[in-house]
Amino acid sequence: MKYDSAIxxxxxxxxxxxxxxKRIHSNPRAWLLDQLQGPSRLSGxxxxxxxxxxxxxxxxxxxxxxxxxxxxxxxxxxxxxxxxYAQKVREHYLAQTDARYxxxxxxxVPFHERLVHFWSNHFAVSADKQPMPAVAGxxxxxxxxPNVTGNFTDLLFACEQHPVMITYLDNQRSIGPxxxxxxxxxxVQRERNIGLNENLAxxxxxxxxxxxxxxxxxxxxxxxxxxxxxxxxxxxxxxxxFAEGTPGEFEFRDSIHEPGDHTILGTRYSQRGVAQxxxxxxxxxxxxxxxxxxxxxxxxxxxxDEPPVDLIDELAATYLESGAELAPVYEALVSADAAWTKSxxxxxxxxxxxxxxxxxxxxxxxxxxxxxxxxxxxxxAPFRPGSPAGWPDSAxxxxxxxxxxxxxxxxxxxxxxxxxxxxPVELGDEVLGPTFSAESRKAVSHAESNVQGMTLLLxxxxxxxx
Amino acid sequence: MVSRRDILRFAGAAAMASGIPGLTLARADSDxxxxxxxxxGAADGLAIAAPYGDGNYREIRGELALPxxxxxxxxxxxxxxxxxxxxxxxxxxxxxxxxxxxxxAVASPYRERSHFDGQDILENGAAQVGSxxxxxxNRALEPLGGALGDEVAIAMAQNTPLVLRGDNSVxxxxxxxxxxxxxxxxxxxxxxxxxxxxxxxxxxxxLDAQAIADGEAGMGQMRSRGNDAExxxxxxxxxARFLTAEDGPQIAVLEASGWDTHANQGTTTGSLANRLGGLxxxxxxxxxxxxxxxxxxxxxxxxxxxxxxxxxxxxxxDHGTASAAILLGGAVAGGRxxxxxxxxxxxxxxxxxxxxxxxxxxxxxxAVLAEHLDVPETHLESVVFPDSKSAPxxxxxxxx
Numbered sequence: 001m002k003y004d005s006a007i008x009x010x011x012x013x014x015x016x017x018x019x020x021x022k023r024i025h026s027n028p029r030a031w032l033l034d035q036l037q038g039p040s041r042l043s044g045x046x047x048x049x050x051x052x053x054x055x056x057x058x059x060x061x062x063x064x065x066x067x068x069x070x071x072x073x074x075x076x077x078x079x080x081x082x083x084x085y086a087q088k089v090r091e092h093y094l095a096q097t098d099a100r101y102x103x104x105x106x107x108x109v110p111f112h113e114r115l116v117h118f119w120s121n122h123f124a125v126s127a128d129k130q131p132m133p134a135v136a137g138x139x140x141x142x143x144x145x146p147n148v149t150g151n152f153t154d155l156l157f158a159c160e161q162h163p164v165m166i167t168y169l170d171n172q173r174s175i176g177p178x179x180x181x182x183x184x185x186x187x188v189q190r191e192r193n194i195g196l197n198e199n200l201a202x203x204x205x206x207x208x209x210x211x212x213x214x215x216x217x218x219x220x221x222x223x224x225x226x227x228x229x230x231x232x233x234x235x236x237x238x239x240x241x242f243a244e245g246t247p248g249e250f251e252f253r254d255s256i257h258e259p260g261d262h263t264i265l266g267t268r269y270s271q272r273g274v275a276q277x278x279x280x281x282x283x284x285x286x287x288x289x290x291x292x293x294x295x296x297x298x299x300x301x302x303x304x305d306e307p308p309v310d311l312i313d314e315l316a317a318t319y320l321e322s323g324a325e326l327a328p329v330y331e332a333l334v335s336a337d338a339a340w341t342k343s344x345x346x347x348x349x350x351x352x353x354x355x356x357x358x359x360x361x362x363x364x365x366x367x368x369x370x371x372x373x374x375x376x377x378x379x380x381a382p383f384r385p386g387s388p389a390g391w392p393d394s395a396x397x398x399x400x401x402x403x404x405x406x407x408x409x410x411x412x413x414x415x416x417x418x419x420x421x422x423x424p425v426e427l428g429d430e431v432l433g434p435t436f437s438a439e440s441r442k443a444v445s446h447a448e449s450n451v452q453g454m455t456l457l458l459x460x461x462x463x464x465x466x
Numbered sequence: 467m468v469s470r471r472d473i474l475r476f477a478g479a480a481a482m483a484s485g486i487p488g489l490t491l492a493r494a495d496s497d498x499x500x501x502x503x504x505x506x507g508a509a510d511g512l513a514i515a516a517p518y519g520d521g522n523y524r525e526i527r528g529e530l531a532l533p534x535x536x537x538x539x540x541x542x543x544x545x546x547x548x549x550x551x552x553x554x555x556x557x558x559x560x561x562x563x564x565x566x567x568x569x570x571a572v573a574s575p576y577r578e579r580s581h582f583d584g585q586d587i588l589e590n591g592a593a594q595v596g597s598x599x600x601x602x603x604n605r606a607l608e609p610l611g612g613a614l615g616d617e618v619a620i621a622m623a624q625n626t627p628l629v630l631r632g633d634n635s636v637x638x639x640x641x642x643x644x645x646x647x648x649x650x651x652x653x654x655x656x657x658x659x660x661x662x663x664x665x666x667x668x669x670x671x672x673l674d675a676q677a678i679a680d681g682e683a684g685m686g687q688m689r690s691r692g693n694d695a696e697x698x699x700x701x702x703x704x705x706a707r708f709l710t711a712e713d714g715p716q717i718a719v720l721e722a723s724g725w726d727t728h729a730n731q732g733t734t735t736g737s738l739a740n741r742l743g744g745l746x747x748x749x750x751x752x753x754x755x756x757x758x759x760x761x762x763x764x765x766x767x768x769x770x771x772x773x774x775x776x777x778x779x780x781x782x783x784d785h786g787t788a789s790a791a792i793l794l795g796g797a798v799a800g801g802r803x804x805x806x807x808x809x810x811x812x813x814x815x816x817x818x819x820x821x822x823x824x825x826x827x828x829x830x831x832x833a834v835l836a837e838h839l840d841v842p843e844t845h846l847e848s849v850v851f852p853d854s855k856s857a858p859x860x861x862x863x864x865x866x
Contacts, residue, residue: 202579212580377640379640387726398625409645412648446654448650461665
């Protein structure tokens with residue numbers, strides 16, 4: 001068995017399924033690069049999920065009913081409506097996590113799927129703010145999944161103009177002070193200051209494109225916030241004022257858009273309407289700071305917590321030369337010597353760890369509720385990084401003592417539930433190949449039971465590192 | 467009966483011979499307790515302790531201005547200038563008993579507005595971004611026994627926040643719902659991990675924490691379910707158990723997120739008020755759980771930076787600079803608001819929009835470390851907070 005097969009499946013994929021190492025043995029690099037064509041078919045679960053617009057409309061209706069009941073002289077909304085709302089949101093969340101984890105465990109294009117999860121985390125929304133739990137998985141499928149091997153500009157557009165991102169970072173509420181509606185409102189209501197919300201503009205610059213050291217100022221943030229006023233959602237208003245547009249879909253509202261030319265990072269933008277913000281996004285995508293930031297994040301995710309500087313430079317240069325095309329960057333990554341080093345320095349995140357344990361057993365769970373619970377206990381609840389920065393990507397962060405204990409408990413639990421069918425040593429050879437160390441092999445082979453052997457295998461350093 | 471802890475400790479003793487750190491749990495020679503609570507997302511200091519007596523407050527805060535002391539449901543009066551948010555009744559009670567102190571217009575040395583860099587600086591104790599990889603509280607553990615491998619500090623979370631990361635041994639704990647692995651499996655893992663320091667250290671730390679949790683009735687059943695306020699209360703309850711356990715840690719760190727109130731933050735009711743209520747309740751749980759140990763405790767509640775003084779266009783506030791910090795506990799010389807108040811006129815504000823910082827957060831931390839935990843000042847200056855000469859320890863905030 002080639003050492004590189006184990007690296008391809010574990011470092012770049014989601015952890016080997018039984019048989020996977022043999023399948024990719026002839027050419028591990030080609031196996032990875034072929035996946036950049038994308039999945040030939042999506043699972044039924046993923047395809048059957050409803051669209052974001054549909055879910056947002058449904059949820060908005062429930063909220064409206066809540067409000068109507070409250071307004072109809074009752075102080076509290078009827079409890080069954082509140083309950084129904086919570087239940088609906090939870091149903092959607094679980095359907096989406098089911099689809100996500102079932103697909104990841106079963107996937108035959110695990111490198112492609114890793115990229116989906118990577119970018120979904122780069123453009124993170126977090127399910128700790130309503131109604132994110134009901135739509136975070138849909139956002140991943142609609143905005144991220146179709147664009148991970150294309151041009152970054154398209155991915156950027158798809159994410160920043162997706163109704164879920166707009167809502168998550170409050171942009172539908174941001175109103176240009178000099179826009180038609182802003183002026184009128186501020187004339188009428190002197191008390192209430194109607195105007196900008198910087199949230200989306202700041203995070204686009206800091207987290208999605210240039211990076212925090214990318215060379216922008218507070219002035220750039222404020223100006224960019226003005227430029228993207230009006231990037232909103234159809235049917236967003238409760239009062240009918242913002243009723244125009246297709247409910248639940250991206251809608252540009254000229255009435256709240258700050259008019260005029262604006263200068264960001266020294267470039268003057270004189271476009272009108274939505275085109276102005278789009279022009280800024282296009283320039284941001286091609287900015288050298290963005291190239292460096294994205295290159296550094298990719299290298300950190302796949303190669304090492306502190307990846308070699310020349311690797312980052314090479315990826316950034318490839319990105320700029322290709323005009324923000326992503327496939328050539330992945331090719332450069334997979335072709336780099338640093339990608340195939342035998343020092344396994346990356347400690348899997350809980351998300352990657354849990355997926356890889358289930359793949360090792362080739363067990364696609366019917367219901368992923370127990371995965372959601374376990375990931376929560378390990379500190380990585382699905383779609384809930386807690387902030388727009390997404391999950392961190394280092395052993396320093398994931399290496400908590402308690403989190404390791406929870407991984408051991410998980411290894412034990414999952415081994416009990418599904419792991420009793422094969423010999424643990426054989427399974428170790430099957431999924432770790434030449435990276436299964438003599439020490440781990442010995443410990444596993446001396447286990448007092450099958451379940452214990454499986455637990456030792458999954459909790460071994462060999463399995464938890466990649 | 468031989469307890470699981472003894473068995474593991476025996477296995478640990480074998481490992482110690484092979485040079486694995488972190489196997490003893492003797493407590494530093496002190497009854498002092500310290501709890502650090504990090505509010506992630508930039509909590510609004512002007513809502514926590516509102517400067518109702520500042521002549522510019524009502525105008526600039528507009529619809530987010532809180533009703534003054536004496537108004538129905540209004541602020542609780544701290545002094546002639548400040549009032550405490552009405553959703554913090556327990557903290558107010560402590561304040562009246564001189565066991566709570568507010569430090570206002572306080573900020574770390576960080577002057578940009580990224581949450582993530584801001585939290586890094588708050589936690590690593592550096593003077594600027596990117597210069598330190600470990601946390602100030604971890605570096606402070608060395609003279610407290612941390613250098614001997616004692617777990618003097620615990621993170622009440624699965625993973626260790628930056629402030630506690632570093633060379634000195636710490637542990638972490640959070641509630642579980644997964645069934646325990648068997649002892650023999652854990653023992654075999656200790657053997658398997660023996661040649662890998664990363665895993666060996668962490669497993670030992672986890673087992674130590676687990677042993678304390680197992681020895682405490684009820685903690686095994688703790689659940690991590692519930693809303694944010696309930697989860698915080700669960701963690702506060704557990705923190706109190708750890709801090710009062712024999713051989714337990716002396717220092718605990720908790721985190722609470724969700725303070726990034728860009729839209730509809732509310733006033734005496736609403737999202738921020740609810741969150742403050744959850745915090746206040748959690749702190750009460752901690753205080754009750756600590757019992758007599760409360761008298762020797764300091765809790766510091768801090769955030770990475772404050773929020774804009776003016777309301778933004780969506781009835782919220784954007785990222786700002788200075789905020790407020792809360793110190794409470796029996797060891798706090800409280801009942802005061804400590805501030806060099808910068809004022810709220812346009813010209814007083816930092817970059818025309820934020821509360822101007824007049825106190826360095828490191829001065830607060832240094833005072834707690836030096837006077838409460840007896841960390842030598844030379845160690846503070848050279849190791850814990852390098853480049854912090856401009857931030858001398860704040861005087862008279864620890865009860866002598």
